[in-house]
Amino acid sequence: MRLGLVVNPVAGLGGRVGLKGSDGEAVQARALALGARPRASERAALALTELRSRLPGDIPPILTAGGPMGADAVRAAGLVPEVVYKPQSRTTPDDTAAAAKALAPLVDLLVFAGGDGTARDLLDAVGTSVPVLGVPTGVKMHSAVFGVSPRLAAEAVAVMAARRARLIDAEVMDLDEEAVREGRVTARLYGHLRVPDVPVRIQQRKTGSSAPNPAAIGGIAAEVASRLPAGDLLVLGPGGTTRAVAAALGAAVPVMGVNALRASTGVTTGLSAVATDLSADGLAELVRSAPSWIAVTPIGGQGFLLGRGNQQISPDVLRAAGPDRLLVVATEAKLAALGGRPLLVDTGDDALDRELAGHRPVITGRGRSTMYPIH
Incomplete structure (x- = not known):
């Protein structure tokens, strides 16, 4: 050839x-x-x-x-x-x-x-x-x-x-x-x-999605907030779902940026934006300054969690926060639209990608999560 x-x-x-x-x-x-x-x-x-x-x-x-x-x-x-x-x-x-x-x-x-x-x-x-x-x-x-x-x-x-x-x-x-x-x-x-045509190895195209259901987003926001100790940082990756979660938590953030909120309480209100449109270096510095959680949502139709449109959440950032503090959030409708295809990571660090692979809980509502494969 x-x-x-x-x-x-x-x-x-x-x-x-x-x-x-x-x-x-x-x-x-x-x-x-x-x-x-x-x-x-x-x-x-x-x-x-x-x-x-x-x-x-x-x-x-x-x-x-x-x-x-x-x-x-x-x-x-x-x-x-x-x-x-x-x-x-x-x-x-x-x-x-x-x-x-x-x-x-x-x-x-x-x-x-x-x-x-x-x-x-x-x-x-x-x-x-x-x-x-x-x-x-x-x-x-x-x-x-x-x-x-x-x-x-x-x-x-x-x-x-x-x-x-x-x-x-x-x-x-x-x-x-x-x-x-x-x-x-x-x-x-x-x-x-x-x-x-090589399934699994070739990515799907991104598909559009309807506006997230307010009740579903409210439940996801409440569950995320309940996991944050007071004073911890919450880093939100880009996307309509994460932006809606931020709004439900009382913060306005850009839809395509990587943004950071600070939890002043462990309830579903009182979070405020401390930085927006962060770069990888700025985010790494921020994450090293305080305990931090990173919330990402899959790209509709593709299933990418990391490596598409959110390269600011770099391997250095993920390691500084700790892979166990990576929160995956999605509505049940968004997961269903993947048709059983796995979530995907492409951080540029093979060792980290292997560490993140496996099954991970996806927060879909208050007190609700679904175990879902990551490749």
Whole structure:
């Protein structure tokens, strides 16, 4: 199988610094100024390293773009790159499109490392002329064209190399990042890309949901509050469910940020916001300053708890709080919509992901929880 690779070097740059995306040079410059570190190339290299272990014999040269757009990741994985496109010194979405157009006629599968914006660039550039598969390196990744993790993306490539996967049309979704920063969540379907049909290893697209039932949210909020000793911090991941929980506890927080409340009592009132739109570093500092609990809710349709849109809740943050203080909250309707599929974690730390895997209680109401698998 002839394999191509395109890496968007700045994908995900704004995630851990709390910028809710990485689109646009101004946002990327701000992310770097805040201390963001590019991770797309290393996650692409992780996928290729896993692929080496799964394919027998020598892997042929991987057709790719030069430098950080692919060749660096190929070499980091101990493989041989064949550069067919040389990007500008400063890569842009035009480079992504040009690299994809150059690679598409030459490969059987085009792997790309990026997020929803990168998927849109590929859709515009090559459409369904070549099968593609995304290594998740962006902030949100609501589209159904990505592996669940870099390692599982590699597994999907190996399955396709063995000719055991058919191709399907998968949705390319994206959020309006500027609207998100203004507190409005606006997503749309842009089209479809052809991807290998490898269940479990390829993520589902995010699905919309109706407004959470106030009674269910009130019960979840009451249960969460009852578990908080006075003075402890409650960190809330992004999402409509967690925002509604915050409102039920008396605090107004942004829908897409990671926010922290402080419990002044152990009852369902009296919690107040102490910090909003936190970065990973700011959150880690806050969590180390006081006993902290972290509440997250799965992304509708996908089931992701960590690693999609909440990269501020980094491995350092989770370890500082303690994995036993991770609270999963969801309405029964949201869990039912997953159709029995597991909840997912992709923190970027394999050891931590394994520690979080297994069965964990999901708080669904006052005094109610459901044991649910996490992969």
